[in-house]
Every structure is written in structure tokens, then in C-alpha cells.
Amino acid sequence: MTSVDEPARPNGRIRDAARTQAEILDVATQEFARAGYDGARVDEIAARTRTTKRMIYYYFGGKEQLFTAVLERAYGVIREAEQELDVEHLDPVAAIRRLAELTFDHHEQHPDFIRLVSIENIHGAAHIAGSEKLGKIGSPALDVIRRILATGQESGLFTADVDAVDLHAMISSFCFFRVANRHTFGALFGRDLVDPAQREHYRAMLGDMVIAYLTAERAAD
Amino acid sequence: MTSVDEPARPNGRIRDAARTQAEILDVATQEFARAGYDGARVDEIAARTRTTKRMIYYYFGGKEQLFTAVLERAYGVIREAEQELDVEHLDPVAAIRRLAELTFDHHEQHPDFIRLVSIENIHGAAHIAGSEKLGKIGSPALDVIRRILATGQESGLFTADVDAVDLHAMISSFCFFRVANRHTFGALFGRDLVDPAQREHYRAMLGDMVIAYLTAERAAD
């Protein structure tokens, strides 16, 4: 099965620290997302790698640090995606809608990440708190929202008195819930929130919701 | 500390099956919510009860069934609370806002339940699926929403083409995220979503959001 791997590779057993580490992180991400922190098995992660359990401890130190490394990489992916956001050329309403849609898409495309976040919350965000990397890196998306919001509020288009962090929470809530609670919601209400046929429906619903909130006519106060 | 428990009780060691089971469920709820399914320890649950591990297996059969029983009771509490909903005497806008607020309050008051739901989703809702009790009991809240929605849509007050299940998902998203992701959100963005001082702020934000969505002026289509 793995006989013809790559050309000019003797027996496919080459030493490559970076590749080994990346492979461990890939498998660990799946395993932690599959079963939770305590449900994940170090032996299982090792077995699904081309290397051994010894290497996990050699490179990461232990299960706990491995999970932290998994989180760090997962959040890194998000941050990279957020840096590619290009919506500020749009008018505020369109920009916010587009940003919400991209957030929606990203959540849908990374269910493992959502699960890791759920798991980390079960454990009180102890690993994030104990990570230097994850300590102080504000989300690029937040800066984008901040600027769009300022423009929209100055022009009077946005009537809501809301700041970027809260708006981010609002958008994330919807995207997160849809993916994270898919199973219980489906079991209890018989509706699959991640049904591909309903994807556009929910995408539009999110955009409508956020725009309606931001532009609603407010009672004078 | 526990010397003077209750009057007329010889040594406090009385046989009471119902009480023992309830006590196991109480402690198990805390322990599962604290550490997740795999992180929870049956011995720990037993130790924090007035009874022994033997009783857990005697009454519930095993760890898996105990978790299912915990879920069943937790969902039962929700359903009871939903049956007390009394908002239909209000006009549709006020009724929906009130319902959202009550949902908000209930989530805030039951963080353990939120955690159990997160945990159950990590495991693909396997326990709900395997439970007869949890299989077929539609939420009373859903019926209430359905009726309010119908009234509001007929009168033209509500312009959004949304059904009860989706609206319920929208409201729950916000309430759930705020509690469930409190820790990672706080660690990453430095804002405690469950800060008591901000409680009214978020409560109002949810109501504004839902009402704005339902009553927004729609482009003719």
C-alpha cells in the first residue's frame, strides 16, 4: 500500500523533524477533536502517525503540552485567515454582511477547531491561559470590525451602540452554535443545522440578523 | 461541621433509595460538568456522595447510563421551566423579547447544563440518541414561539420569513455561546461575557437583535 511513496526515497524512512512534528499535530488535532482531552489516547495518536509515542514526548513533552500545541496551531490558522479579510472596500452594510458570511464559512469548514474550542472551554481555558503564544494576540478580524463599525456609526447608517468585541461575539455565537451543537439540536428538534441544502438559508439568516440589529430604527433615548 | 445534621436522626444513616439516587445524580451532574465524560471519575462521584460506588452501579448500571440519566434529568428541568412560560398575553414583539430574556436568564442560571450539552455534542449526542425519554419530547418553548410567530407574521409586524425552530436556534446561539465559551473568549479578548455588571447590557442586546431581525424592513422580493 505504501510501497510507492515518493520517487528517489529509498524506503520512505527519512528523518525529518519538522515533518514528524507536523504529522503528530495533524493526528492529535483529529484525535482530541474526536474524543475530547481526556477521551483522546496518546497511543492512538502515535499509532496513526508514521512515528511512535516516544516522539510525542520527545517533541512536545506530554499530553497536556501536545494539546496546547494543537490549540496554538489551530488558532494560528484562524488568525491567518482573518488577515486575508478584504471587505473594507465595501460600504459598511455590505462589509459587515460579507464579514459575517466569511466567519460563517470558516466555522463550517473547520468543525475540528470548533470542537477544540468547546473542549478547551470545558477545561476553563487552562491551556490558553498557560500558553505564551495564545496570550496576547488580538484577532485581526476585530480590527476590521472596529473600523467598519466606526465608519457605519459616524455616517449614521448603524444606529446600534455596540462595540467590535460584542459584535464579534454576536456573529460568532450563531456560527459556533450551528456547528458545535449540531448533534444535540438535531437529536432534539429533528433539524440538521449543517445540512448543505440549508446552508444558504442560514448564511442569509445570519447576515440579515446582524444588519437588522445594526441598522434598526431606535427609539429615541 | 456536619455533627448536627437533622433532629431525631440517630446517626444520619437511613435507607432512602430515592434520596440516594437523587444525591448521586446531583453529584454526577457536577462532576461530569466539571471534567467532561471521560474526565469524570466514578470514584470521585461516589466519594462526594453519602453512599458508595457500589450504589452507582446498583441504581444506574454504569458510567455511561449514569451520564444518560444526568442528561435526562437536566433536560427535564429545562422542559419544566419552559412549561411555566407565560408570555402569550403580551403583544408579539414584547412576547418574543420576554421569551428571549427568559431563555437568557435560564442559560445564565444553569451553566452546568450548558456544559453537559457541550460535552454531549463532543460525543455526537450518542446518549440522547440512545435514550427513550429524550427521544421524543418536543420543547414547549417551541410551541410558544410558533404561536407568537404566527400572530406576528399574520399582523404584518414580523417581516422575517423564519420558523420557530430557526428562531429558537438564533436565540439559543447567543445565550449558549455567552456561557459556554466564556473562558476562551475571556482569555482571548479580555472580556468576561458573564460579568454581572454587563448582564443587562447583553440581555438587552439579545432582545434588540431578535426584534430587529423579526421586524426589519425587507427589500421587496
Next chain:
DNA sequence: TAGCTAACGTACTGGTTCGTACATTAGCGT
């Protein structure tokens, strides 16, 4: 008050799982 059963306690086991001691090799620098 004898006896019966539900309710309860103790002590243990067998398997699992994280982590490590020890042995080995690839491949770079000189």
C-alpha cells in the same frame, strides 16, 4: 419476633494508559 428482601458497604481485579529507561541509527560537520 422471625424472616425476607431491598439497600448498602468492603475489598479487590483486570485492563488500560500515560510516561520513561534504554538501545539504536541517520546524517551532518570536519
Next chain:
DNA sequence: ACGCTAATGTACGAACCAGTACGTTAGCTA
């Protein structure tokens, strides 16, 4: 070519933990 170190593999141990065999007692019933 020769060593030196990063990288890797093997085998094992010690603790932990879900679940159980076996023994005991409360309290109702007749």
C-alpha cells in the same frame, strides 16, 4: 572516514480506574 548529536524505536512499569464478587444490615411484613 569518523565521530557526535538529533532523531528514532522497543519494551516496560506504575498508577489509575471502571466494574464486580461477596458480605452485611435496615426495616417492612406476617
